[in-house]
Amino acid sequence: MNRQRWRRLGVCPITDGAGATYVAANLALAAARLPNSDVLLVDLALGHPSVAMQMGIAGDFRFISYLRGEDLQPDEFVTRIEGDANLRCFTSGRAIPGGAELLQDEVTRERIDRLVAESGCDLAIFDLSPVLGTDEGLAGLPVMDAVLLVADGRAGNGQQVTDCQRLLADMPPLLGVVLNKAEDMG
Template identity: 35%
Template sequence: MKDTYLTDATDRMVPSGGSFTRPRRFAVAEPLPDEVVLDLDAVQVPATVDAPLDAAPRDLWQLLHAQEPGKDQHILPGSQAEAEFRATDVSRAFDTLRTRLRQTMRQNGWRNIGVASPTGGCGNTFTAANLAASLARVPSSRTVLMDLNMRNPGLAHTLDMDASATGELRDFLAGDVAISDYILRASDTLAVGLGQAPQYDAAEILQDPATLESLAEMRAALRPDAVIYDLPPLLSYDDAAAFLPQLDGVLLVSDGTQTMARHIKECERVLDGQVPLLGVILNRARASSIESY
């Protein structure tokens, strides 16, 4: 899958007048008074209308609001726990996954990767956050991490970040909140989209054409090398299944203490014909199954 989006002379991701606090879409023009008659010969046409239709959207990465992750997390820089975690076999396993994934993405021209699990409690958000953090450690790269587990958003807690500092996820997806008012820059190479309150109409939101347009605009404006989507469990609701056509590949997270073979097979059936299954990640494996270095 390749990203497709329309661009025109008016950059809808950046509101006119230099403001980054107004919605980028669905603006309603003020009606003209009845007595006003337009003199079309006197209308001054802005020079920007002559710009090519395929002009690249403005790069908004440096204009995102920055928020440092808190100390009560071990995934991103900023705490002693992060330095200690980097020395573990688990962290090295994520770096290995990162490198293999980058190679596959470059070979296929991919950048939209979903991280899902068969059922809840498998460590899906932990995996998505660690993978995004590992990708973001590549110099001169850009990674966006999005919390699309809208029924049970957990990314803000995992990264110890304040989701209330931004607009609501559903409003961003609807096009009512500007990119720079929703996406937060956690570091020079990592941006995150957080969720706040649970959304019980998540499946409908993820199938809304406005959601697809908003995400396409986000990718065009931020120009990430990779977008990691933290998805809801595949077998619990139809939310993730509704979003599969927008992905280039899916990583499936299984739990060594609860995931069964039939769960994996059922997930393979859901993914079949929709999006490639890039691999199955075994979480909470026995310590003896992790090779020491």
């Protein structure tokens, strides 16, 4: 991502329950441990946000107000992870209806751009909704520089990966597919 000068990585599950939040959170924690690395972890799975729970922090609904264009500064609702000064989280902590519509709104897209640009971060990792089964997952992809898909190693199948690749044809580049929960495969 550095070579391409990409800063926004969308971590997107193929289906619900694939574990994309787990992957996004651990990727953010690992990236924040690199020397001189400033990382944002942003929960854009608006219909089922779970970054706050995964990270053991409280969400702040002002994040949604910010995305909707209200006059707020990100420093007002950012959560810094204790013991990890290089990682900041943005999450509402509760579901909102109409997440796909919000993510397609030009004001929201400008706010996401602003959040990344003004933060000065080296990497912004976005936890997104599933590509299959929701419109919300696809709605968040156009503001990403690259996408990492997360497949469920227990319940997923190759056809789902193929379907996602077809849906992502005109989207940001696909960096790869993480097979999560594969240790349960016997």
